[in-house]
Every structure is written in structure tokens, then in C-alpha cells.
Amino acid sequence: MTDLTPQQLAEACAEAMFSRDQASQQLGMKIVSVAPGRAVLTMTVDSRMVQGHGACHGGYLFTLADSAFAFSCNTYDKATVGSGCNIEYVSPAKEGDLLTATAEERSRGNRTGIYDITITNQADQVVAYFRGKSYQVRGSVRRLEE
Numbered sequence: 001m002t003d004l005t006p007q008q009l010a011e012a013c014a015e016a017m018f019s020r021d022q023a024s025q026q027l028g029m030k031i032v033s034v035a036p037g038r039a040v041l042t043m044t045v046d047s048r049m050v051q052g053h054g055a056c057h058g059g060y061l062f063t064l065a066d067s068a069f070a071f072s073c074n075t076y077d078k079a080t081v082g083s084g085c086n087i088e089y090v091s092p093a094k095e096g097d098l099l100t101a102t103a104e105e106r107s108r109g110n111r112t113g114i115y116d117i118t119i120t121n122q123a124d125q126v127v128a129y130f131r132g133k134s135y136q137v138r139g140s141v142r143r144l145e146e
Contacts, residue, residue, distance in 0.1 A: 006032035010075035013141040024067045037105030055092035065117040072103035073134040083135040095103035098122040111136040
């Protein structure tokens with residue numbers, strides 16, 4: 001099957017997914033680290049992301065958390081999608097803030113999983129909590145044609 005270690009496999013999956021992920025790339029997201037069942041992504045809030053109250057629009061926070069969720073649950077080279085998720089906004093993010101989304105696997109069965117994502121700012125203040133539920137579909141993360 002593969003001669004890669006679990007860490008190497010996680011990194012290969014993240015690299016393959018990120019190369020195709022225009023949404024995350026266009027928002028300036030960067031993968032800081034990835035490991036089996038875990039991913040850390042960053043994104044800087046820019047002027048395009050600010051809503052009418054002067055804070056980062058919740059949709060961008062959700063997108064950052066959702067991307068971290070996707071990278072964490074696809075570290076095993078088993079194509080996995082979200083089956084549900086929710087977010088709790090704790091404090092506002094402002095233009096210029098560097099946000100970090102840390103995704104951690106809580107449970108992983110044969111086809112389903114639960115992942116918790118915490119978004120913090122550069123002062124390590126919690127901005128949002130996100131929980132995602134995953135569902136494994138057919139195919140490989142690294143090879144789309146499967």
C-alpha cells in the first residue's frame with residue numbers, strides 16, 4: 001500500500017489537498033503543521049473580510065475552521081468530507097489579526113469522526129470554537145481519480 005510513516009502520509013495528503021484548494025489559497029491560509037488527525041492553519045484578517053461592525057465576518061472564521069477540519073480529517077489518505085458542523089463565536093477578530101485554527105481529532109471510527117477546532121488570535125485569545133463531524137467516502141486524498 002504505502003511505505004510512508006503516518007506523519008509522512010499526513011504531510012503528503014495535506015500537500016496534495018492544498019495544491020487543489022483554491023478557496024484556502026485565495027484567502028491566504030497557510031498550513032503551519034499537520035499530523036495524523038491534527039492540523040494547524042493560519043490566516044490574516046484583511047480588509048475584504050471585515051463586516052459592517054468592524055470585525056471579521058463570521059463566514060471567514062467558519063471557512064478557516066472548516067479548512068483546518070478538512071486537513072485534519074484527511075490525514076489518513078481516505079477521502080473524507082464534512083457531514084455536519086457548528087461554530088460558537090467567542091470574541092471578535094479585527095483587521096490585521098493573525099488567526100490560528102488548531103484542529104484535533106476527538107473520535108474516528110470506520111467511516112465517521114469528530115474534530116474540535118479552536119481559533120485564536122495572535123494574543124492567544126480564543127475567537128471561536130468549531131466542531132466538525134466527518135464522513136469517509138470512497139477514494140484517496142492523494143489521487144483524485146480513485
